[in-house]
Amino acid sequence: MTETVFVTGSTGATGQEVVRRLVELGATVRAGYHSEANAEKARQLGAEPVQVDLGDVESIQAALGGIDKAYSLSPVHPDLGQYGVNFVTAAKRAGVKHIVRLSAVGADAPEAITVGRWHREAEKALEESGIPYTIVRPNIFMQNYFNLTGNTIKDQNAFYFPQGEGEIAIVDVRDLASVIVTALTEEGHEGKAYDVTGPEAISNYQAADTLSKVTGRDIQYVDLPGDVARQAMIDAGMPEVISEAIVELGDAVKAGHTSAISTAVQQVTGRPPITFEKFAEDHMSHFV
């Protein structure tokens, strides 16, 4: 592959995996990072690191100079939508030829929750920009079980979410990255939007059973009341609007809005999506 690809959030959950795969395919990759502390981490991925602030269009435009294709994401932040709009403005000025945009399942639904509406703002800017694009709308990530709850699983044999018994067609970030990289490197994905899910919809209680089976320990899911979860997140320093949005996501899970299974992973990559049990087996070291 001779093109140059820019990856936003290259040290985050999806970005790392996307950079790794693009480098393996022989692409020239420019790895965007935000915190200075992540410069070395971005370099170690085998890519050219470049510091970017999604709040600053000029900084994005500078990072996109000479770039053919780009992977765009926004962190979960009150400016998520505006960050996506800024990326589109900068990409247009820089002449980027294709953007794959990370969104979230349900962003296009009439009953979209707050984070979904923020995502839709960014999606719309991209759709109206004239830049060829692909939108990927993943369900909740399997990797959250170690990125968000790995410490309590290790220390307390428990994890906490305000999601009741709701079922989630949870997706492995490795499958999501495969879809993203395929859309970036192969023809036929322009103008498309993919809902990306795993092969099964499971509740957190079922996830706890699988984690218990794989680790040989008794790991419990604790269903937190929304108010308790909200206060705990605020006490931990999270902005109120984000803690509210996460409780709202929990309500959407309880209402069944995250249980639909899609065929996108098979359709785009030609391989079946990874099961939660396989994910847990492959990531044992994160839970022990």
Ligand SMILES: NC(=O)c1ccc[n+]([C@@H]2O[C@H](COP(=O)([O-])OP(=O)(O)OC[C@H]3O[C@@H](n4cnc5c(N)ncnc54)[C@H](OP(=O)(O)O)[C@@H]3O)[C@@H](O)[C@H]2O)c1
């Ligand atoms: N987790 C899930 O279950 C899930 C499910 C569906 C959709 N999503 C969507 O996934 C997206 C997050 O993607 P992710 O999980 O790959 O990322 P992530 O692991 O949450 O990391 C966020 C990334 O954004 C970078 N970043 C933060 N502020 C920035 C700024 N001002 N300018 C430039 N970069 C900045 C961070 O860089 P530094 O670390 O250097 O600051 C980091 O690399 C969100 O939009 C979320 O809605 C997540």
